Amino acid sequence: MKKLSTLVHDADRATSEYIRMKYSDFAGNVTCITCGKYLPWKDAHCAHYIERGRIETRWLEENLHPACSGCNVFMKERHKRRYTLFIIDTYGREKVKELEALEKIVVSPSRKRQLAEEAIEYYREAVKTL
Ligand SMILES: [Zn+2]
Numbered sequence: 526m527k528k529l530s531t532l533v534h535d536a537d538r539a540t541s542e543y544i545r546m547k548y549s550d551f552a553g554n555v556t557c558i559t560c561g562k563y564l565p566w567k568d569a570h571c572a573h574y575i576e577r578g579r580i581e582t583r584w585l586e587e588n589l590h591p592a593c594s595g596c597n598v599f600m601k602e603r604h605k606r607r608y609t610l611f612i613i614d615t616y617g618r619e620k621v622k623e624l625e626a627l628e629k630i631v632v633s634p635s636r637k638r639q640l641a642e643e644a645i646e647y648y649r650e651a652v653k654t655l
Contacts, residue, residue: 529641532645536583536584537583540583546655548590548591557591557595559596574588587616588624
């Protein structure tokens with residue numbers, strides 16, 4: 526059985542690759558959802574609306590979008606404000622509540638394992654359809 530930390534790492538990789546590729550255009554570039562910077566998908570980050578430490582939303586597609594490193598790492602406050610508006614504009618206000626409800630769930634190690642395994646399976650297949 527794979528170590529949980531290995532599974533989490535693999536799930537993060539598969540998820541991040543898919544999310545950044547999904548939002549890339551014909552030229553292989555994405556637009557940062559919070560500042561509008563246009564950059565190669567490989568240089569973009571897979572930004573989490575509900576922070577990455579929250580497991581129930583860590584690999585949830587609607588919680589993940591491309592952002593530049595400047596926004597995701599260095600401009601956290603502005604990024605969070607604009608990201609909230611992006612979620613509302615894209616999915617509606619209910620989605621914010623829904624994600625915030627998931628954020629509160631305390632996840633057991635076995636649930637974490639299950640979510641990581643599901644993410645690996647789902648995103649490794651999904652990336653082939655792009
Ligand atoms: Zn940005």
